[in-house]
Amino acid sequence: MSDMAKRIDVSGLTAFYSGFRAIDDISMTVEPRSVTAFIGPSGCGKSTFLRTLNRMHEVTPGGRVEGKVMLDDENLYGSEIDPVAVRRTVGMVFQRPNPFPTMSVYENVAAGLRLNGGHRKAALDDVVERSLRGANLWEEVKDRLHKPGSGLSGGQQQRLCIARAIAVEPQVLLMDEPCSALDPISTLAIEDLIEELKSAYTIVIVTHNMQQAARVSDRTAFFNLAAVGEPGKLIEIDETERIFSNPSVQATEDYISGRFG
């Protein structure tokens, strides 16, 4: 598991919804084995940007991307790249927990592996247990592996989704406001988990909660938009400590100190 994390190098990335330019000319580097948080007001394009990192943006009707996303030395938007393969490499956890309702806990975790096919039962059992342990969920669900995943609590469901995402051993884990639908205790459990996961993965997390960004991330990127209808832009990215204590751009300081947004 040690050599899976990869560096992401984004340059000149612009994303559209049909004619609307949602984010404009974003360049940044995301370091491997670290947590990078995206913060910014609603509509600033941080989720859109996140979704360009695993080619999920183009799934939306009208979604289109220009620019380059290098995963180590491979351009995810290269012409020979299969978006399906990209999404196997760059996993994603969503805002609302979304376990497959027709599947059991076990089947949910195994779902991604089954896609690739050819897994023996014993090997599958191993991966399911390892992933659930990795998501700090094993102890809570080991007696109900074959019960529906939708029967778990919201926080457990989100950890199930994380287990499902890491079961396919991605190199990068994207999290789109993973705690926004959870209570404080479940949020804490997820934050602890993120801290553990970063030793193995490159993690990018979008959050509305600045305290959360300060708690979990090593680096923080601040996004902003000039006005509604204008494209979102990256204002700055820096060490989290620096962003929250002494940011180099005034807008960042205004946002962090609660003067807007």
Next chain:
Amino acid sequence: MTTDAVHPPPAPSPEERPDRPALRAGRGATHRGDRVFRGLSRGSGITLLVVMAAIAAFLSWRAAIAIQADEGNFLTTFEWDANADPPVFGIAVLVFGTAVSSVLAMLLAVPVAVGIALFISHYAPRRVAAALGYVVDLLAAVPSIVYGLWGALFLVPHLSGLYEWFEQFLGWTGVFGYAGGAPRSLFTVGILLAIMILPIVTNVSREVFRQAPAAHQEAALALGATRWEVIRMSVLPFGRSGVISASMLGLGRALGETMAVATVLSPSFVLQASLLDPGGGTFAQNIAAGFKEAGTMGRDALIASGLVLFLITLLVNGAARLIIARRKEYSGAAA
């Protein structure tokens, strides 16, 4: 972040707000409108039940008279001579013919309908999907007598080639034996019924597939699923109970279809192995064919057969509900 505590203004006391009605309305616990509406809706409900019960009682009574007068066995006799004296009739051939043609229609229609529905909901570009949906809706609006005429004038003469091929390779099974001639047979009826139930099965399935939650489809995509895998992991399991309901709607239509079957089928009261050769009959077709010339006893006999069809439809619907309920805890509705 600054936290300015917001203090709500103090609630005004009732004396200060004379325009507000007091809590005690002083005219009974319920309002007149509520009572009138409750009475009306309860009355309509009761009326419906009474009318239904009256119809059922009348039909059962007439059916009972016919079955008592029946010289043959109502369930096993291969004959329908209800106007004779004494009357001899049985529904065995009708049960067989109805079941075979309807099940065949389901087997042929449901896979195609699910395919069309998925194409419309998940594969086709928006404009193509809209056009195709419109065409399917048009199919549903064609009157069944038109299907019947098309079946008799086009389908029947064009199927004999296919049936000869069946006879050549599958004739040894007996089921696919074909003696030649115009195939006004149960198999032809099954094909025609399949076309007729295609729109309803397609439309209901399409609506269900469209409602498959985006969150689960994105979850599958994010795991590296191809489009077909997304459908298999999140759309089909979600739509499963809907497709079953759609199939049952289609089956209900196939079971009760009258004019199209009566126009195409060349009926006979024999039970034959071959589905390709003319012969057999269905409940609805038998009623349509016999009702006009029937005497009192003949009508009562047909009513008895109609009641059996009604029971079969009830059973089919009950079975469908059981299938849907069995895996309820895994249904998408819980999410």
